[in-house]
Amino acid sequence: MAGGKWMGWWGHLGAPKQRGIAVYVLSPYEQRAFAGAAHQAVFNTFRRVTGQAFYIGVPLGLGYALFSWGKENHQWRLSKEGHAHHGDH
Template sequence: MAGGKWMGWWGHLGAPKQRGIAVYTLSPYEQRAFAGALHQAVFNTFRRVSANAFYIAVPFGAAYGLFNWGRENHQWRLSKAGHAAHADDH
């Protein structure tokens, strides 16, 4: 009660009902929330990956090349030829 007058439930403050408001709803059984989602996902994924492939492939290729070179160089330095080549470094 506010000032001795009951104002109604929350949101209904005692004003007259509004008229001329149309409310439309769609049954949940009529909605197709995932209509075409799988089809769009395949093509959007391909489009996005192909657009960014250059930005991923070049650094990955460079990192793999550096890793492979380091691994081979390490194996060569552990070999007899590597020890002979770097014997005067110590």
Template sequence: MAGGKWMGWWGHLGGLKQRGIVTYSLSPYEQRAFSGALHQAVFNTFRRVSAQVFYIGTPFGLGYATYVWAKANHEFRLSKAGHAYYGPGEH
């Protein structure tokens, strides 16, 4: 009891009609939040990666080309032809 008037049980308060209560509902079109998420994720990922490929691919390509050249040069310097070209002391 509050102030001499029975308020009722939870959900049935029995008081005056309240004002300013707003209720919300979803339309049937908004209830499928992830309806196209996987399809959109594939194309969005492709778009974002293709926009960054020059920023990532160029340094990666240069680094890989340097690695391939250094490995081939090292193998050549360890071979007979490399020893004949550079001399036995320079590896």
């Protein structure tokens, strides 16, 4: 008890009833929770991927080009021609 008045259970703290609040409820049997979910998922995913393709594709392309160049350069430096060119061994 607080101040001589019982506060009630959680959420019902003894305040006057509120007026002018409309509550609408839809029966769970009337809902279609996954209506069109597969269709929306496919097209939404396609839209998002194409929107980000430039930001992902360019760095991946540059990284692959750098990796390929480095691998090829390393193999060339290990060859006879590479050793002769750089004066190693």
